[in-house]
Amino acid sequence: MILLSIDPGTRCAGYGVMIREGKRTRLVDWGCWSMSGRKSLIQRVTDFHRFFKDKIEEHNITSLAIETPYLGKSVATYGKLSYLRGILYLLSGQYDLDLYEYSPRVVKQAVTGKGGASKEEVAALVVQFFKGIDKDGPLKDDTTDALAVGLCALWGGQPSTICRQLSL
């Protein structure tokens, strides 16, 4: 399994690429891809597609992992994030990738042992597990959130949706 986990955002999208080799988990790529707020939403959606299409091809990704969406304070934000999720569904279909979705609670539980863990606790565990990834400075929440989703998937968290297997 070569896994790309993503925390989509219209300003910043955290991501990580992990490979499971026996009992080892190797992190080969990670970061936060920023999009200028001055670009149109169309341009950002199109750039988001291009960026992750390139990542999928570069790393021969086999699976995607994301969090299940939930309606937060803003319906408009929920809608825009869903545009980006739609792009990930499309890439999953075009590249024949499994797509796993996990609830935020399941991710926190898998990574910290506590379903109600704070963002800081999640980030601390991720940085502790992947020693040295913060050597160039603290990571953004978007990045540690994406890495937490990836660890959850590799560690066998219970997905709320496994898109291809359940539906085909």
Place this chain on the structure above:
Amino acid sequence: MILLSIDPGTRCAGYGVMIREGKRTRLVDWGCWSMSGRKSLIQRVTDFHRFFKDKIEEHNITSLAIETPYLGKSVATYGKLSYLRGILYLLSGQYDLDLYEYSPRVVKQAVTGKGGASKEEVAALVVQFFKGIDKDGPLKDDTTDALAVGLCALWGGQPSTICRQLSL
């Protein structure tokens, strides 16, 4: 302007292709593209992308028109429809198409003269305008809704969003 107007749906997507030639409006393609509910959402999103990508190339589309989204009874449905809208944003970016969004009220006002018109009234006006399009039987609401959005765009309805022009 060669306009593709779409009423996205995860089971059925209505669409129309119209060309404005001077004062005439010519309807060159229309219908309702059905997706099986037995297919996974990934597959439907991917098929939706392929279908409208092909329409854009076939007709040399220059502009897209859709309705502005609103949160109806179901957050889940709103999310899934937003996946499809994200695909239209992507196609708009990839093919350099203008994308116009109109509120349902503006569409009804433009087509029937009444912002609070019923679906039936909208459908009746659309069928009256494009004489003969129902010769093979009554059209689905998804189709007449999409055609109404297209007429609104060609008749100069006030868009709530003009995606490229406003934001670039």
